[in-house]
Amino acid sequence: MAKHKILPFFIPMEGCPQRCIYCDQYAIAGETASPSAAQIASALERFTPDAGAEVAFYGGSFTCLPRERQRYLLQAVQPALLEGRIGGIRISTRPDALDAELLNWLGGQGVRTVELGIQSFDADVLAKSARGYTPEIAEQACRLVSESGLRLGVQLMTGLPADDAFKDRQSVRGAAELGASLLRIYPTLVLRGTRLAEDYSRGAYRPQSLEEAIRCCAAMMIMAEAQKLNIIRIGINPTPEVEAALIAGPYHPAFGGLVKEAVKMAQIRDLLASYDSGRAAALLFPPAEQALIWGQKAAGLQALARDYPNLALIPDRHLRPGDLSLELEGQSTLSTLHAFCQRQIRGSRRPC
Ligand code: SF4
Structure with missing residues (x-):
């Protein structure tokens, strides 16, 4: 915003x-x-x-x-x-x-x-x-x-x-x-x-x-x-x-913050949808968005640690606002917030 x-x-x-x-x-x-x-x-x-x-x-x-x-x-x-x-x-x-x-x-x-x-x-x-x-x-x-x-x-x-x-x-x-x-x-x-x-x-x-x-x-x-x-x-x-x-x-x-955290978590889970949580990987994010990913009372951090125990969370100052990158076995997969949202809209024709 x-x-x-x-x-x-x-x-x-x-x-x-x-x-x-x-x-x-x-x-x-x-x-x-x-x-x-x-x-x-x-x-x-x-x-x-x-x-x-x-x-x-x-x-x-x-x-x-x-x-x-x-x-x-x-x-x-x-x-x-x-x-x-x-x-x-x-x-x-x-x-x-x-x-x-x-x-x-x-x-x-x-x-x-x-x-x-x-x-x-x-x-x-x-x-x-x-x-x-x-x-x-x-x-x-x-x-x-x-x-x-x-x-x-x-x-x-x-x-x-x-x-x-x-x-x-x-x-x-x-x-x-x-x-x-x-x-x-x-x-x-x-x-x-x-x-x-x-x-x-x-x-x-x-x-x-x-x-x-x-x-x-x-x-x-x-x-x-x-x-x-x-x-x-x-x-x-x-x-x-x-x-x-x-x-x-x-x-x-902090209602607006909770909403932004929910969207960020949805973007993360979308990026990790086909990731095998048994493998070591890293999720990179812009440093300014750390609080968004950690979430209030660290709820986001705890959920990610529970569901993806082998995933490291690493701030990366080269990423633009809204970007995420999954680093797995030498390969990077980028997710931009805009592309994620567009996919969500295209894939959802029914009431949410
Ligand atoms: S028009 Fe707007 S400011 Fe006026 S009473 Fe309705 S909601 Fe309130």
Whole structure:
């Protein structure tokens, strides 16, 4: 997952036409009020200049705000933008609140990236989650952003009502085909005070287990990697507020790491599929990915030691990120993450 430097400002649920069944931005963002222009300007004064960084307005539905309110927030960023202390602005919004004129205006204000909270491209999931738009509207919004020349980010969720892992993978595929270059994936959590919490308490909603969510997100990550779609976040940002509001669901403070470890382990096992574990061999990996292979609490390391007792694990600084190499009797077999993911997608037509 490539990192982009982002200076986030939260405008909790500002502009949202309704409160979505799972959403509590006050808990998610840990903020209860939007910043003033003075607070934004002051934070930017303290920010170390970085021409690649983007100021982001998250936590609400930016393009649902009255134009004057949008202008107020964007204006607060203009001095930093004009002085080159940041490279652009990023907004997140709903897919049913966009048109070409608005996108053109936003581009003129320095917006470079639009993240759409799509959540799913499946009609049933959207309807049962009361999102208030159809897949066609979501697709059209993606096309509008792509055609406007702004960078498209898509946010998807897993475990929504009527959702399943196959639909989630299809949503990743849809995002890639519609021109997204950034993807965020959030498993649905049951937070106190939401409609989902009521549904959960009367047995009408069952959240994903942690294992289900990891498996599902790993399959989505494989789909994204196969499509060269950059995932910038998997799992909610862990905060004391989220933990205090959490009732149920697949929460783990290092959720994204668990997903990446699952994908890496799948790649390793794929490379070792025809390896006779009785023979001495070595698995080479980029040094920066050692933690990924070792896994949390060394679970990956222990599993490999158990299943492949004659396999040495050796960091190799010549390997590129995502590469693995099996060294056996003088022969090297290379596995790249991208090729592995493409094979997985081609070989899997049924729901995971
Ligand atoms: S999910 Fe998005 S649109 Fe829905 S209430 Fe939360 S911030 Fe608003």
